[in-house]
Amino acid sequence: MRTVFIFxxxxxxxxxxxxxxxxxxxxxxxxxxxxxxxxxxxxGDGPAAQYLNPPPRDFTLGIYKWKTTPFxxxxxxxxxxxxxxxxxxxxNTVPGWDGLNGTSMPGWADVLGDxxxxxxxxxxxGLSGLEAPEKPPIDLKVKVAPSxxxxxxxxxxxxxxxxECHGDEGRGDGRxxxxxxxxxxxxxxxxxxxxxxxxxxxxxxIYARLTVGIPGTQMPSFADPQSKKTLSDDERWDVANYVxxxxxxxxxxxxxxxxxxxxxxxxxxxxxGAEWDKAAFESFYLVPQIIEGERLFTPTLASVSVKTLFNDxxxxxxxxxxxxxxxxxxxxxxxxxxxxxxxxxGAAVEFPSSMGEKPYFGMGSASKPVxxxxxxxxxxxxxxxxxxxxxxxxxxxGVSARGMYEKGTRQVVFKGPLKREWREEDAQRFVPVAxxxxxxSNGEKGGRHTMTGWNSLVLGxxxxxxxxAWAAGAVVVVFILELLWLRGARRKDK
Amino acid sequence: xxxxxxxxxxxxxxxxYGLLKTPGIFLGxxxxxxxxxxxxxxxxxxxxxxxxxxxESTEELFRPIRAxxxxxKKAFVRNIVFAVTPLIAGYIAYGLASRGGEPPAELRSIxxxxxxxMSAYGRPYDIATLENPLRRTEKEDAELFRSYxxxxxxxxxxxxxxxxxxxxxxxxxxxxxLSPRPLPFKGKDTIAQLSESYVxxxxxxxxxxxxxxxxxxxxxxxxWEGKLTEEEVWKVILFLYDxxxxxxxxxxxxx
Numbered sequence: 036m037r038t039v040f041i042f043x044x045x046x047x048x049x050x051x052x053x054x055x056x057x058x059x060x061x062x063x064x065x066x067x068x069x070x071x072x073x074x075x076x077x078x079g080d081g082p083a084a085q086y087l088n089p090p091p092r093d094f095t096l097g098i099y100k101w102k103t104t105p106f107x108x109x110x111x112x113x114x115x116x117x118x119x120x121x122x123x124x125x126x127n128t129v130p131g132w133d134g135l136n137g138t139s140m141p142g143w144a145d146v147l148g149d150x151x152x153x154x155x156x157x158x159x160x161g162l163s164g165l166e167a168p169e170k171p172p173i174d175l176k177v178k179v180a181p182s183x184x185x186x187x188x189x190x191x192x193x194x195x196x197x198x199e200c201h202g203d204e205g206r207g208d209g210r211x212x213x214x215x216x217x218x219x220x221x222x223x224x225x226x227x228x229x230x231x232x233x234x235x236x237x238x239x240x241i242y243a244r245l246t247v248g249i250p251g252t253q254m255p256s257f258a259d260p261q262s263k264k265t266l267s268d269d270e271r272w273d274v275a276n277y278v279x280x281x282x283x284x285x286x287x288x289x290x291x292x293x294x295x296x297x298x299x300x301x302x303x304x305x306x307x308g309a310e311w312d313k314a315a316f317e318s319f320y321l322v323p324q325i326i327e328g329e330r331l332f333t334p335t336l337a338s339v340s341v342k343t344l345f346n347d348x349x350x351x352x353x354x355x356x357x358x359x360x361x362x363x364x365x366x367x368x369x370x371x372x373x374x375x376x377x378x379x380x381g382a383a384v385e386f387p388s389s390m391g392e393k394p395y396f397g398m399g400s401a402s403k404p405v406x407x408x409x410x411x412x413x414x415x416x417x418x419x420x421x422x423x424x425x426x427x428x429x430x431x432x433g434v435s436a437r438g439m440y441e442k443g444t445r446q447v448v449f450k451g452p453l454k455r456e457w458r459e460e461d462a463q464r465f466v467p468v469a470x471x472x473x474x475x476s477n478g479e480k481g482g483r484h485t486m487t488g489w490n491s492l493v494l495g496x497x498x499x500x501x502x503x504a505w506a507a508g509a510v511v512v513v514f515i516l517e518l519l520w521l522r523g524a525r526r527k528d529k
Numbered sequence: 530x531x532x533x534x535x536x537x538x539x540x541x542x543x544x545x546y547g548l549l550k551t552p553g554i555f556l557g558x559x560x561x562x563x564x565x566x567x568x569x570x571x572x573x574x575x576x577x578x579x580x581x582x583x584x585e586s587t588e589e590l591f592r593p594i595r596a597x598x599x600x601x602k603k604a605f606v607r608n609i610v611f612a613v614t615p616l617i618a619g620y621i622a623y624g625l626a627s628r629g630g631e632p633p634a635e636l637r638s639i640x641x642x643x644x645x646x647m648s649a650y651g652r653p654y655d656i657a658t659l660e661n662p663l664r665r666t667e668k669e670d671a672e673l674f675r676s677y678x679x680x681x682x683x684x685x686x687x688x689x690x691x692x693x694x695x696x697x698x699x700x701x702x703x704x705x706x707l708s709p710r711p712l713p714f715k716g717k718d719t720i721a722q723l724s725e726s727y728v729x730x731x732x733x734x735x736x737x738x739x740x741x742x743x744x745x746x747x748x749x750x751x752x753w754e755g756k757l758t759e760e761e762v763w764k765v766i767l768f769l770y771d772x773x774x775x776x777x778x779x780x781x782x783x784x
Contacts, residue, residue: 071686071695083686083695131700131710139702141695291561291708320706325691326751332691393746395737403746488708489747502626509622513615521611524598 056150061158064151072139077162079217087139088333090219097163098216098251101135101234103172106248106256110168116156118234120147126240128230129320130290137231137337173246175239179272181279188270189277196257196264197274201226205281206443207359212372215252220374222335223254225357225443227283231337236282241275285316286357288338292317294468294492296343296350303344303351306437307446311353314342321356321472321485326397327424331483335359335474339487345494350457351450354382354470361440362475363412369476378475381411381484382438382447385469388420390456396469396489398424408449410436412475418451424482458494465491534590538580545572561634637709637744640723644740649733650759659726661777663763674767681768684761692749697773707749714769721775725766728777732762 065073072091074080079093092099101119102111111119122133122142133142147155159165179185193205202208205226213221229236234244245266248256257266257274266274297314304310318340323331335358342353362380363369369377385407387394394403398421407419407427418434421427438447457466467489473479532540549565581587597607643656666674686695692711694701699713712719720728730738736748753762770777 068695071682071690081686082683083690086687086691129705131705132702134702139690139695141700141702143696145698146696322703322706322749325703326749392741395746396749397737400737487706488749502623505626506619506623510615510619513618514611517611517614521598524595527599 056153056155056157058154058157058161060150061154061156061161064147064155065158068143068146069155077159083139086332088220089138089215090217091140093217094159094162096251097160097165100249100251102247102250103175103243104168104247105170105173106246106250106259108168108170109250110165112168112172113153113156114172116159117152120152120155123235126232126235128236135233137233173243175243177239177272179269179276181238181276185273185276186280189273189275189280192266192270192274193277196266197278200254202359202443204442204444205278206357208357208443209359210372211253213253217251221252222359225337225359226278226281227357228286228337229279229282230287236279238272238275238279241278242271245271245275286318286338286340288318288320292319292490293465294341294343294490296345296492296494298495299344299346301346303346303349303450304448305351305435305450306448307353307439311342311344314344314353316340316342316355317490319470319487319490321487323485324471324482328482331479331485333477334485335477336472336485339470339472341470343492345453348453349450350453350494351448352384353446353448354384355444355446356382356472357443358440358445358472358474359443360474360476361412361445364475373476375478378478378480379411379413379415379473380440380445380475381409381473382436382445382449383407383409383471384449385471386454387467390464390466393467393489395423396467398427401426406430408434408436408451410438410447410449411473412438412440412445457492463493463495465493468492533593534580534586535593538576538590541576542569542573545569564634635744635747637747638742639712640719640727641740641743643727643730647730647734647738649754654726654729656726656730659729661725661729661763661766663760663767664725664777677764678767678771680761681764681766682772684757684765685768688753688756689765697769709744709747711750714775715773717775720769720773720777723778725763725770725777728766728769729762732757732766 070081072081072083073094074084077094079091081091084091097109099111102115104110104112104115121144127133128136133144134140200209200211200213200223207223207225209223213223215221224232234240246256246258248254255262255264257264257271259265294317295315299313318338320338321334321336323334325332336356339354339356344351358380360369360372362373362377364377364379385405388404388406392403394400394405399405401422404420404422407421409417409419416434416436418430418432419427420430432452434449434451436447436449438445457464469487469489471484471486473484546569549560549568552560580590597603597610645656647654647656663677666677690701691703692701692707693699693714694704697714699711701711704711714720733752733754735752736750737745737752739745739748
């Protein structure tokens with residue numbers, strides 16, 4: 036009997052030791068991998084922190100964003116901690132990234148084993164004296180299926196309680212300037228880009244966010260009965276279903292996408308509209324300019340989508356992106372929303388000045404210059420020849436541009452002369468083209484902007500007939516060949 | 530029992546196709562479709578050539594197919610195959626037609642030969658004999674060495690991790706927007722194969738300093754000459770090796 040008792044207590048003891056991890060062993064793990072961002076003492080002030088938005092979590096406060104315990108329970112569950120640290124492999128939305136999307140916090144599963152993870156969790160909890168949670172995680176069983184009706188109900192609720200922050204269409208263009216509890220600027224999520232959600236974009240993940248809130252930020256819990264905006268359980272499911280339906284897949288960049296310019300007869304459109312339906316959008320990730328001169332470390336823009344039309348003489352680009360703010364310098368509401376001084380929003384398209392060996396994507400060089408078309412939201416349009424970032428010269432070559440802003444989406448149409456060498460009658464020719472964007476409410480000006488590298492533009496797509504026609508043709512041809520073969524075989528038999 | 534020739538053929542072609550696809554699926558570095566297509570045409574042609582070298586082997590290869598058409602007992606299977614094949618052809622045709630075209634594959638040499646001399650910080654360097662002046666502290670003064678590594682870490686986490694990643698695995702939070710992707714320092718394929726002088730050249734001159742075969746037009750690797758001092762570059766290099774447990778390749782030992 037005694038031995039059994041001892042045995043059981045040893046078992047129990049080792050189980051709890053295993054489950055709670057060892058603070059002493061967690062320290063070296065933290066020092067090697069986490070300190071550079073989260074800081075020597077866990078206060079979120081490592082050397083990297085000043086270059087990051089969202090900033091690394093300050094662990095001395097014990098407030099965590101992506102947890103599933105109820106809003107009135109400070110402590111995340113151990114399961115939550117493991118997910119925060121090891122990443123969300125099931126929500127792996129961007130190539131090569133398995134951490135919290137849209138932040139610099141990577142997934143650590145490839146370097147930290149189960150024990151290291153538990154130890155480092157124990158260490159983190161120690162930094163704020165966090166106790167084990169008293170309340171269990173919220174119930175995540177799906178209660179309301181994403182039916183048409185549910186989505187319609189969700190849309191109504193969204194307009195009432197969410198759009199002041201997330202914008203009428205959910206594109207993150209709210210009417211409020213938001214800061215987190217520590218004063219860092221927060222930008223409400225663009226809900227049409229689920230690949231930027233930190234903690235998953237299925238209805239159940241969104242439901243969890245609405246029920247728990249995002250602690251430490253202004254996004255509240257909608258289950259809190261004290262709040263003026265309380266929603267019932269069913270209502271939270273309805274909104275979650277609606278938010279999941281906002282996904283705009285064309286905005287998600289693909290790998291190695293090629294922009295297919297479509298030929299039109301007659302003049303090209305100089306504003307957005309139905310004429311553009313002939314061409315399809317291709318989307319590209321934006322990267323902040325962290326290479327040369329004045330650098331931008333905390334971008335607000337994540338991706339850009341492009342369509343192209345051309346005729347015998349001209350080419351036109353429709354460039355579309357989501358921008359949380361319409362940055363009009365001097366405008367009172369723009370100043371209210373802006374992070375610091377308001378500069379102009381802008382967009383640029385870049386090509387090599389001549390085909391042949393590609394110039395450097397960052398504004399060319401003396402021997403291989405680039406041509407740039409540049410637009411700003413006060414109506415400025417420039418055509419530039421650049422031989423490196425500091426050697427730029429305005430040229431006049433008949434480029435025009437027009438832009439508009441509506442509910443968080445900006446569209447700009449550029450139109451300019453088509454270069455002869457971009458078109459070859461029989462062979463496909465790939466023209467390098469790159470893009471840059473400026474969000475003036477995020478301090479973006481001059482060299483501080485987001486951009487893409489060289490992408491490929493090919494002229495003359497859409498002439499080869501519809502893919503459906505090709506598919507039908509292939510089906511018919513193969514079937515006829517089969518019949519002929521069968522008949523041949525029958526005849527031989529006889 | 531020996532595998533039928535037709536099965537052999539399908540397995541060989543399938544395995545090679547799988548191998549060509551693996552870098553894309555598991556490492557996120559796909560081989561361009563156009564190249565895969567070229568390889569596959571060559572491979573199918575070669576395998577067919579080998580398998581049809583004698584009349585018997587040709588007969589053996591095609592027997593199952595002929596039997597399918599001619600043998601009345603196989604009519605049921607045949608009908609299924611005959612119904613499915615045109616659909617597959619249609620699917621492939623749809624894929625090809627809607628893809629339009631792919632940009633020409635850009636093959637770049639990841640580690641092109643460095644220039645023998647370069648000039649930076651207002652003076653010439655001979656890359657063949659250049660050494661990291663701080664490296665000797667590793668043996669001579671462990672404490673000083675650790676402090677250099679710590680400073681190197683700080684430089685890395687203010688300038689490099691956006692692209693090369695906090696885990697030094699080439700997967701920083703902006704890496705997915707860059708092509709070519711930033712290189713990892715972890716693992717045995719990059720800095721473990723390089724001398725510190727080579728790494729110094731790459732950090733100081735960046736993408737624009739690459740020779741033509743390295744693809745200087747596309748590389749987003751900044752040239753750090755204007756932003757970091759010579760000593761800072763040597764410190765960050767110490768950190769790259771120390772964090773990953775890699776050792777620099779030494780020219781001297783090779784000779």
